[in-house]
Amino acid sequence: MSTALTTPVGADLARKNHTPPPGPAVGQRDWVGIGLWIALVVSCALWAAPFLLMFLTSAKTNADINQSAAWTLPETWNWANYSEAVETGDLWNTGANSLLIAVIKVPLGLFIAAAAAFAIARLRFKFHRIVLGVIAVGSMVPIQIGLGPLFSTMLSLDLLDSRMGLILPYLAFGIPYQIFVLYGFLRAIPDELEESARIDGASTFRIFWQVILPLAKPALAALFILDFVSTWNEYAMATTLLRSQENWTVPLAVQSFSTQHGTSYGPLNAFILLSAIPVLIVYLMFQRYFVSGALAGAVKG
Template structure:
């Protein structure tokens, strides 16, 4: 018969050797906190330097260097940058491009991902690998073919000319995320809807899409950020100032602000403010959507 030794009868050294003390736990926690804090400060330091430079006078920047704390702050850099960067026009163009491209891209990706994940289609595996092959194609090797096709269609220097290339390079990643999420949806729900007489479109629109809201919001946000920041195709296909997007509009600072670092910093900050706001308030959706289909549960 096995006897149980009370804890009070055990030597203090035995107890101390088998269980970590509260002091060691606190030391480990403090050390991890310090390391993570230093990493976070290092990671955010470029943004802090950008913000400080954008608010400091040019004379102070030239006199004391970029790493010094300014004696005064000014809003004049932003007023000058807004005019020279033509942000009133570029913001409108980037917003219109988001409205035209992002919802269409997410909806097409959702349909394709649902078909690959839940429907029995011929050559489904071949179609899936072909779509994912688009993730391996560098954007740079498609510049000439895309420009030739856009010019033959007469859609250069037009925001509509960017929708096709943006869809082609955005859909593979969105399908990758969504089909992984759709595979985790219970088949019993879809089968029950079929028994009740629901067709494929009704199941997709009224059951699959509402249940997939976290993944849909994630790809929507990531696609919007990628579209807002895209530079290469916009530079190649857009010529006139009336059709330029924000990344291309930043080229207006070249020459005018060649020596005005504070004005250039203000222009960059104006351009990235929507992205910073989006990531700040929607990061929970981004992380949740990317990890929702990672495991079964």
């Protein structure tokens, strides 16, 4: 693209003699492109099928599910499944719990991780490599390893079966990966910016808050999506640490749809769709940060 701007003739020549660089098919013979497109569309259809099935099932009555083929449209659109889903899954309550946890945990966790990443990447104290290594190891270990002892810890802190008792370990388990990613991002910021601010007499906190953090915005946005999604969806710790139904988060409510009489598939599928609305909203809101430079920078870490 930039070559085309500076040397249009050369680019034209290149286009004639060689296959064009990836772009809209020019003229004839882009059979490869067309074949590729068809293959992708077919795979997409395959990937979308479970969603379609879920949506169709969510609007069918039990009788309809038992009688007609899975891919047919519902005989009558039974939207009552959705209200039943809200009721069986106790969605107002579980949703409020999940939302409260996410709204506290995600920004707070990101702030804590950003502060630590700032210290490690920018203040370059003596042991910063060791600290980073210890944190990196933590981000690589499956959380289930510590679940048993975590249960005892929360028991002795008297925080078992409470929202607070979930927020604290959630914070702790989100931090290592975020520090690791932010470290890679912050390290790439040129020193001059920070030095000039320092010469102007800015305190370390001001440099963190007003120079470094704004520059890390794309990475923070990408991490915000990832963290919101994984917090909203977390199951293993929630099922270990929460007991009473009034404290349940959304993922725990899935089990309410299966009883010894079987699974009520209509309401279950409705519930799954409803439960994903918040993460879809967050994803759409921050989408533009996602594929762009944010993760590219993050990936280099």
